[in-house]
Amino acid sequence: MKRKHQRLALGLAAFAAIGGASGLALSALKDQAAFFYTPSDVATKNPPVDKAVRLGGMVETGSIRHLPDGVTISFVVTDKEAKVPVRFTGVAPDLFKEGSGVVAEGRFTADGGFVADNLLAKHDERYMPPEIADKMPPPETLAK
Numbered sequence: 001m002k003r004k005h006q007r008l009a010l011g012l013a014a015f016a017a018i019g020g021a022s023g024l025a026l027s028a029l030k031d032q033a034a035f036f037y038t039p040s041d042v043a044t045k046n047p048p049v050d051k052a053v054r055l056g057g058m059v060e061t062g063s064i065r066h067l068p069d070g071v072t073i074s075f076v077v078t079d080k081e082a083k084v085p086v087r088f089t090g091v092a093p094d095l096f097k098e099g100s101g102v103v104a105e106g107r108f109t110a111d112g113g114f115v116a117d118n119l120l121a122k123h124d125e126r127y128m129p130p131e132i133a134d135k136m137p138p139p140e141t142l143a144k
Contacts, residue, residue: 035052035053035054036053036054036055036056037053037054037055037056038055038056038057038079038082039055039057039077039078039079039081039082039083039084040079040081040082042055042082042084042108042112043081043082047108048108049107049108049109049110050107050108050109051107051108052105052106052107053105053106053107053108054103054104054105055077055084055086055103055104055106055108055114055116056077056101056102056103056104057077057078057079057084057101057102058077058078058079058080058099058100058101058102059075059076059077059078059096059097059098059099059100059101059102060075060076060077060078060083060098061098061099062098063075063076063098064097064098069089071089071090071091072087072088072089073087073088073089073092074086074087074088075088075098077102077104077114084112084113084114085112085113085114086104086106086113086114086115086116087113087114087115087116088104088106088115088116088119090117090118090119092119092121093119093120093121094121095121096119096121097121100121101121102119102120102121103119103120104116104118104119104120105117105118105119105120106118
C-alpha cells in the first residue's frame with residue numbers, strides 16, 4: 001500500500017472512531033439532556049420516578065404551607081396550565097415567596113408529587129430561567 005493510501009485509510013479510521021465515540025456519548029446522555037421539566041411537561045409526559053431532575057415554574061399564590069416540624073414546606077408549582085405539588089425540607093431561600101419563580105431540584109414520586117432537595121428562587125421579578133421563559137406568562141398575571 002502506498003504511503004498516500006495509508007494516510008487516507010488512517011484518516012478515515014480516525015474519523016470513524018470520533019464519530020462512533022460521539023454517537024456513544026450522545027446516546028448515554030440522551031436521558032440527561034431533558035432533565036428540566038415544567039408542570040405542563042409533567043402532565044403530558046411521564047417523568048422519571050426517583051431520578052434527579054429539575055422542576056421549574058411559579059409558586060402558586062396561597063399554596064405555601066409550613067408543616068409542624070418547622071423545617072418542611074409544601075407548595076404548588078404551576079405554569080398556569082398544570083400544577084405539581086412540591087415538598088421541601090430545609091431552609092428556603094430568602095426570595096422564595098408566592099407568585100415568584102422557582103426551580104426545584106429533586107425527584108418525582110410515584111404519586112405524582114415532587115420532593116425537592118434544593119430550591120433556587122429568582123432574584124428579580126423580570127428574570128425567568130431560559131428553559132421556561134417561552135412557556136410562562138408574565139409573573140404579574142400569575143399573582144392575581
